[in-house]
Amino acid sequence: MKSKAVLIREAGANLPYAKSKPLEIVEIDLAPPKAGEVLVKIESAGICHSDLSVVNGSRLRPLPIILGHESSGVVIELGQDVHDFKVGDHFTTVFLPSCQNCYECKSGIPANCSVGAKANASGQMISGGSRISIEGDSVNHYNGISCYSQYAVIDERSLVKLPSDIPFDIAALFGCALLTGIGAVRNSAHAKEGQSLGIWGLGGVGLSALLGAVISKAAPIIVIDPVESKRKLALSLGADIALDPKDNLRNTLAEGVSVAIEAAGRADTLIAAYESTARGGTTVSVGLPKAEEMFSISALSLVADLKTIKGSYLGSANPRIDIPEFVKFWRDGKLPVEKLLTSTSSMLQVNEAMDALDGAQVVRQVIHPHK
Ligand SMILES: [Zn+2]
Ligand SMILES: [Zn+2]
Numbered sequence: 001m002k003s004k005a006v007l008i009r010e011a012g013a014n015l016p017y018a019k020s021k022p023l024e025i026v027e028i029d030l031a032p033p034k035a036g037e038v039l040v041k042i043e044s045a046g047i048c049h050s051d052l053s054v055v056n057g058s059r060l061r062p063l064p065i066i067l068g069h070e071s072s073g074v075v076i077e078l079g080q081d082v083h084d085f086k087v088g089d090h091f092t093t094v095f096l097p098s099c100q101n102c103y104e105c106k107s108g109i110p111a112n113c114s115v116g117a118k119a120n121a122s123g124q125m126i127s128g129g130s131r132i133s134i135e136g137d138s139v140n141h142y143n144g145i146s147c148y149s150q151y152a153v154i155d156e157r158s159l160v161k162l163p164s165d166i167p168f169d170i171a172a173l174f175g176c177a178l179l180t181g182i183g184a185v186r187n188s189a190h191a192k193e194g195q196s197l198g199i200w201g202l203g204g205v206g207l208s209a210l211l212g213a214v215i216s217k218a219a220p221i222i223v224i225d226p227v228e229s230k231r232k233l234a235l236s237l238g239a240d241i242a243l244d245p246k247d248n249l250r251n252t253l254a255e256g257v258s259v260a261i262e263a264a265g266r267a268d269t270l271i272a273a274y275e276s277t278a279r280g281g282t283t284v285s286v287g288l289p290k291a292e293e294m295f296s297i298s299a300l301s302l303v304a305d306l307k308t309i310k311g312s313y314l315g316s317a318n319p320r321i322d323i324p325e326f327v328k329f330w331r332d333g334k335l336p337v338e339k340l341l342t343s344t345s346s347m348l349q350v351n352e353a354m355d356a357l358d359g360a361q362v363v364r365q366v367i368h369p370h371k
Pocket of ligand 1 (some may be wrong): 070
């Protein structure tokens with residue numbers, strides 16, 4: 001079937017993207033879903049930093065590619081052997097499919113699925129190949145999702161079913177921002193009640209980490225971001241102290257924080273987070289720095305101060321267990337996801353939305369492919 005979608009042919013265009021227009025609205029052909037795959041109608045899609053990283057060239061993905069990995073919508077057609085979905089089901093997308101069969105998946109860490117990671121890196125579906133073409137030429141999938149599109153063919157292992165009463169703009173955020181941020185706090189850092197916790201970078205993931213820290217009753221919660229409006233938002237969402245990156249956290253909390261979450265995706269911020277981590281504490285890196293960035297710390301401090309540094313991808317989560325729990329938090333009023341939504345716009349405004357994210361003044365924007 002035909003679908004309008006957002007294509008990128010070349011990375012690294014000049015800013016502003018509203019002028020250079022690296023993202024084109026094109027008409028794609030979608031092949032029918034194969035075994036285990038479904039055809040979906042996308043209703044809402046988030047503008048995430050990982051998409052921007054492909055546009056600006058800091059994260060290499062095979063091009064041309066249809067972008068988008070954070071979305072919600074409705075299943076409209078089933079391929080063969082689809083077990084968990086029926087037509088009409090609502091879903092949120094998860095940007096790493098888990099094969100449920102590799103060593104990592106069988107160890108209970110689907111967020112580390114090696115088969116899914118390989119498929120994502122090659123721009124293919126987890127069961128191989130592409131379902132997207134333009135005039136007969138194959139186009140790559142972004143993380144098996146490619147949801148900046150009116151319709152998409154997605155493997156059911158990339159979807160989590162959601163109740164149909166959750167607004168699509170809220171549902172879209174469950175699979176990336178919330179899973180990554182809350183998962184970093186709960187699954188990677190195992191933050192406990194009364195533990196001091198710092199969060200560097202207040203984008204969609206950093207603020208989601210804050211919501212996770214509030215749910216975990218960490219205290220005090222210290223957030224660090226250069227943008228004043230984001231610091232204010234964080235304070236209204238439950239942060240105890242908000243600092244500018246120029247301030248040294250140890251002037252506020254001399255011993256440092258027990259848990260430090262780096263969500264800015266920068267090596268210098270990761271160093272700041274590590275240096276602000278208390279003795280015996282854990283630094284969790286959740287942002288995606290540029291591939292060439294290195295980070296250097298005192299090797300002695302790692303040992304003598306008994307520190308731990310951890311990477312957290314997809315919130316070290318099991319999406320089909322974690323996301324239904326988030327839905328419950330949201331229903332109970334503990335997860336004010338709507339506060340993370342900065343704006344909604346038409347898919348036609350995708351270049352402008354990338355400019356706004358690059359300018360760091362927004363938290364989460366969503367686009368609507370059918371408007
Ligand atoms: Zn994302
Ligand atoms: Zn796997």
